[in-house]
Amino acid sequence: MLLVALFVAAFGSSGAAMWLALSEPVDASIENRLQHEAAALTRLYGARPLDLAIGLIRNHERRASGFQWRVGTSSGRRIAGNLPDAAYAPGFSTVAAAPSTLREASETSEEAGPPDDDDADSGDRLRTLTVALRNGAMLTLGEDLGRTRALKRLFLRTFMLTSGAALMIALALALTFVSRLLGRIEVIASTADAVSGQDMGARAPLRDPLRADDIDRLALSVNQMLDRIAALLGSLRQVSDDVAHDLRTPLAHLKQRIETVLNAPPSIESYRGALEGASEKIDEVLATFEALLSIARLEAGAKIAGFRSLDLAEVAEAVVEAFRPSAEDGGRQLLLYAPRPMAVEGERSLITQMLANLVENALLHTPPGTTVEVHAENLGAVARLGVEDDGPGLEDSERARIFERFYRGDRSRTTPGSGLGLSLAAAVAAAHNAQIRAEDAGPGLRILVDFPLDGAQAH
Amino acid sequence: MKVLVVEDDVETSAYVARGLKEQGHGVEIATTGRDGLFLALDQPFDVIVMDRMLPGMDGLSLVKSLRAGGMETPVIFLTALGGVGERVEGLEAGADDYLVKPFSFSELNARVNALARRPPFKGEAAANLIVGDIDLNRLQRSAKLGGQPLDLKPKEFALLEYLMLNSGRVVTRTMLLEHVWDFHFNPRTTIVETHISRLRAKLDAVRETAAGDSKAAQLLTVRGAGYMLVGD
Numbered sequence: 062m063l064l065v066a067l068f069v070a071a072f073g074s075s076g077a078a079m080w081l082a083l084s085e086p087v088d089a090s091i092e093n094r095l096q097h098e099a100a101a102l103t104r105l106y107g108a109r110p111l112d113l114a115i116g117l118i119r120n121h122e123r124r125a126s127g128f129q130w131r132v133g134t135s136s137g138r139r140i141a142g143n144l145p146d147a148a149y150a151p152g153f154s155t156v157a158a159a160p161s162t163l164r165e166a167s168e169t170s171e172e173a174g175p176p177d178d179d180d181a182d183s184g185d186r187l188r189t190l191t192v193a194l195r196n197g198a199m200l201t202l203g204e205d206l207g208r209t210r211a212l213k214r215l216f217l218r219t220f221m222l223t224s225g226a227a228l229m230i231a232l233a234l235a236l237t238f239v240s241r242l243l244g245r246i247e248v249i250a251s252t253a254d255a256v257s258g259q260d261m262g263a264r265a266p267l268r269d270p271l272r273a274d275d276i277d278r279l280a281l282s283v284n285q286m287l288d289r290i291a292a293l294l295g296s297l298r299q300v301s302d303d304v305a306h307d308l309r310t311p312l313a314h315l316k317q318r319i320e321t322v323l324n325a326p327p328s329i330e331s332y333r334g335a336l337e338g339a340s341e342k343i344d345e346v347l348a349t350f351e352a353l354l355s356i357a358r359l360e361a362g363a364k365i366a367g368f369r370s371l372d373l374a375e376v377a378e379a380v381v382e383a384f385r386p387s388a389e390d391g392g393r394q395l396l397l398y399a400p401r402p403m404a405v406e407g408e409r410s411l412i413t414q415m416l417a418n419l420v421e422n423a424l425l426h427t428p429p430g431t432t433v434e435v436h437a438e439n440l441g442a443v444a445r446l447g448v449e450d451d452g453p454g455l456e457d458s459e460r461a462r463i464f465e466r467f468y469r470g471d472r473s474r475t476t477p478g479s480g481l482g483l484s485l486a487a488a489v490a491a492a493h494n495a496q497i498r499a500e501d502a503g504p505g506l507r508i509l510v511d512f513p514l515d516g517a518q519a520h
Numbered sequence: 521m522k523v524l525v526v527e528d529d530v531e532t533s534a535y536v537a538r539g540l541k542e543q544g545h546g547v548e549i550a551t552t553g554r555d556g557l558f559l560a561l562d563q564p565f566d567v568i569v570m571d572r573m574l575p576g577m578d579g580l581s582l583v584k585s586l587r588a589g590g591m592e593t594p595v596i597f598l599t600a601l602g603g604v605g606e607r608v609e610g611l612e613a614g615a616d617d618y619l620v621k622p623f624s625f626s627e628l629n630a631r632v633n634a635l636a637r638r639p640p641f642k643g644e645a646a647a648n649l650i651v652g653d654i655d656l657n658r659l660q661r662s663a664k665l666g667g668q669p670l671d672l673k674p675k676e677f678a679l680l681e682y683l684m685l686n687s688g689r690v691v692t693r694t695m696l697l698e699h700v701w702d703f704h705f706n707p708r709t710t711i712v713e714t715h716i717s718r719l720r721a722k723l724d725a726v727r728e729t730a731a732g733d734s735k736a737a738q739l740l741t742v743r744g745a746g747y748m749l750v751g752d
Contacts, residue, residue, distance in 0.1 A: 337744075340624075347622060348706065351602065358603050382675055383701050386714040410604050410704045421709050482708075 068231055072224045079220060080213075087209050092153060095190040095202050098126055102202075107195040114194065115141045129187065129203040132194065140198060149191040149201045158187045158205060245276045249283055261291055300466055307349055307467055307480065315342040352481035356466065359411075359488035371409045373444055373512070374399035377437040380416045384424065392429030395420070399437035403444045405512040407493050415489040418482040419448040419508050427452030431505075443496075443511035451505040460499045460506070486510075521636050522546040522563070526556030526570040526582070527598065532621075536569060536598075539625040540632070553577025560586055565593050566636045569628070572599035572610065580613045587614035594635035598623065607704065626692065626745040633689045649684040652737025652751035653727075656684055665726045665737075675700060676719050683739065683749040692746035716747060 102121070106114040115132050119141065122130050131142030131149070139146055147156045187203040194200050248265060255263035264287060265280035267273075273281075315338075322335035381397040388395040416435070423433040431452040438445050455463070462468045464487040467480040490497035490510050500507040523540050527533040528551050537547040548563070550556035553574040560568060560582075568586075572579040583595050594616040599606070602620035610618050617631050647659040654670075656663040661677060663670040672680065678700045683691060693712045697703040701711070720739050727736060740748045 354602070379701065382673075383703070383707075383711050384709060386718055387709045387711055390714055408604055410702070413703060414705045417703070417705070417707055421707060424709065 068228055068235075072228050076220050076224060080217070087212060091188050091204050091206070091209060092190070095128070095153070095188065095204060098128055099190050099192045099200065099202050102200060103192055103194060111140070111194070111196055111198055118200070129205070131201045131203075133199050133201070135193075135197050135199060137199075142201070144187070144189065144201055144203045149189060149199065151191050151193065151199070154189050154191070155206075156187050156189055156203070158207075242276065245280075249276075249280055252283065252287075256287060261287075261294065263287075304353065308346055311342050311345045311349075315339050315346075318342070349481065352485055353466075356481065356485050356488045359485075359492045368406050368408055370404050371407055371412065373403040373405055373412070373446055374401060374437045376409065376413050376416060377435050377446065380413060380420055381435050384417070384420050388424050388433065391424065393424055393427065394432040395424070396432060396434040397436070398434060401439065403437055403439050405444050405493075405514070407512070411489045411492065415486040415510070416446060416448070418486045419446075419510075422482055422508075423448055423450045423452070423506070427505075439514070440511075442514060444514050446510045446512070447507060449502050449505060449507040451502065454501055454503070454505045455499075457501070460501065463499055464497065483508075521566040521632075522548070523632060524548050524550065524556065524559055524563075524565040524568045524570075526550045526553065526568065526574060526579070528552065528571060528574055532571075532598075535625065536628065539629060543629060545632075551575075553579065553582045557582055557585060560591065560593065561589070567632050568593055568595045569598055569632065570595055570615075572597050572601055572606075580610065583610075583614045596628070596631055596635065598628070604704065626690070627694060630690045630692045630695060630746055634686050634691065634695065649681065650751075651684045651687040651749055652735045654680070654684065654723075654737045654751075656681060665723060668726045668729060670722060670726055672719070672722065675715060676722070679715055679719055680749075683747065687737075687749045687751055690742050690746050690748045695746070716741075 102118055106117045109117065111132075118130055118132065122128050129142070129144045131144035131146075132140045133142075133149065134140060137148055145156065145158065149156075186206045188206055189201050189203040191199055191201040252263050252265040264284045267280055267284070268277055270277075318335055318338050322331050325331060377399045378397060381395055385395045420433065420435060423431075427433070427450050431450050433448065433450045436445075436447045436449070438447070454460075463483050466484045468484075486508075487497050493512060495510050495512040497508065497510045500509065521544075523545050525533050525536050525540075525547060527536065527549070530551075533549050533551070537549055540547045548559055548565070550559050554576045556568075556570065556574070557577065559565075570579045570582065574582070577585075579597060579599070583597075586593070586595070595614065596617040596619055597610045597615045598619050598621060599610070600621045607618045607620075616635055619628060619631060647657055649656040649658065653666045654663060655665075656677075658681065661674075663672060663677065663680060670680075679696065682696065682699050694706070696712050697706070700715075703711075716739065723737075723739065735751065737749060737751045740750060742748050
């Protein structure tokens with residue numbers, strides 16, 4: 062609506078400007094023509110005797126110019142001419158036209174059209190110029206204003222017609238353009254509505270990037286935002302599904318066990334067994350819970366108190382020493398290669414737990430006879446902790462996922478564990494700004510943790 | 521032994537108090553930090569078991585106040601705040617031990633017993649620890665059984681040392697992990713069990729060659745609780 066009003070105002074004002082610009086010269090040109098005519102008549106015929114001059118003027122006006130005219134005495138009495146009688150003073154004036162004269166002079170017939178303001182206002186009038194002829198007589202020339210009015214009306218009609226058409230076309234174009242624009246925005250809005258509803262997969266349609274405009278960029282931004290949200294939601298859902306599964310399963314077992322005992326005949330022995338089993342199950346749940354909490358704490362970036370300088374070689378030695386007897390009992394070899402002290406900034410117990418998790422992972426998921434080696438090496442730019450085994454290793458697809466929470470490879474399905482050990486290791490590494498990655502040791506698995514050794518951390 | 525329990529959760533304090541009383545200890549309960557401070561200053565206690573998050577005055581401030589006042593009664597924090605930083609914070613405030621909820625009573629009991637100031641262990645401050653037929657020299661890092669040298673690896677030595685320092689008292693798997701290995705997490709591998717059985721095997725092997733002794737020290741497994749070295 063505002064747009065329509067704007068269009069009308071624009072055309073109205075340009076029309077008014079044109080009208081003013083046009084009417085001024087039209088009015089002026091009447092006076093010019095009267096002046097020229099009067100000057101020519103007085104020059105050509107003013108010297109002639111009055112009756113001859115009157116004849117010549119009559120003929121001239123009838124044939125050539127078509128002005129109305131009148132010759133009167135200096136006192137104003139009419140001698141000849143078709144202008145109505147009036148008190149013509151020298152110079153320009155405007156007089157009312159005689160009805161007959163109007164009929165004669167008015168070329169444009171208005172019978173069919175409705176009478177308009179212009180008719181009532183300025184119609185039926187004559188613009189006159191009175192000059193003195195040589196011998197005391199006065200010559201008056203008159204031009205019907207109706208003729209210029211017709212011109213103006215023609216102009217006005219043409220202007221209304223063309224500007225009306227232009228207005229219509231412009232409006233139609235504007236409406237089409239705006240409605241297309243609104244339509245495209247509406248598509249984006251309905252995409253958002255769909256996402257707000259249930260369809261997380263809904264995306265705004267994109268056009269050819271070569272023709273992309275602001276709306277396309279908006280759609281692209283909205284889509285990218287939706288992709289990011291979907292990814293975050295996906296991982297959140299994954300975690301909550303996993304939590305539900307990994308915490309619910311042992312809890313379900315616990316409940317089954319208790320109910321079985323409650324339904325059986327009472328016996329101190331079975332009660333005791335059930336309670337011991339229940340306590341173990343709860344420990345399992347708590348361990349999972351604790352690991353999740355630790356990971357969440359580390360990932361939330363909670364500031365870890367007590368980052369101190371520590372020797373990675375010493376940590377490696379302590380972990381290897383702790384696990385070696387168990388490894389040997391299981392028929393595996395646990396080796397250490399940590400030739401030199403290697404200082405990094407960190408939280409000792411977290412790094413110890415990280416390395417312990419990596420070593421346990423290697424010990425628990427390889428067959429007896431496997432050799433597991435822990436190494437701590439200074440590579441200049443990084444201090445590297447590595448745990449490598451010569452076991453069967455992992456498929457590429459499995460290896461890519463081992464740091465995911467609750468991820469358990471096919472082979473490890475049957476071994477005990479929460480599936481959080483390596484995730485926790487990855488979280489500890491991230492908290493220390495260290496890079497953790499898994500490689501194919503051909504055969505076997507190699508996990509490397511590179512601690513940055515920048516100026517502040519080098520000792 | 522007299523134990524002060526500062527804990528606002530009624531169920532937990534009742535659980536702890538019942539257990540400690542069954543062990544023959546005297547128990548006082550305070551449910552706010554201020555009450556805890558008042559009781560601790562008013563009566564002598566052997567051990568204070570304290571929650572970290574308390575109404576009125578939190579546990580950290582309470583321990584700091586006690587320590588600032590020169591009171592050296594051992595304090596165990598009992599808390600749901602189990603992060604590494606939080607444990608360090610608690611110990612730096614002046615607590616002697618840190619136990620994360622949920623906990624088993626046997627774990628708490630073992631720690632309370634380990635912390636309680638008993639009549640000074642014979643030669644605790646000295647270099648030599650003697651339990652039954654085991655004689656351990658802390659300075660030389662060597663141990664003998666019935667006069668025969670024991671060939672122990674560093675961690676086996678540390679394990680035996682800790683068991684001897686706490687002889688006659690139950691030490692839990694977690695306590696051993698913390699004190700012997702400095703591990704503040706629960707490994708899935710049977711580290712403690714493996715080391716205990718190796719230590720036992722070495723003790724038994726040496727004892728076979730030594731003369732029979734009625735004073736033979738025994739490394740017992742206390743079901744559901746931990747281990748205990750007894751000398752008599």
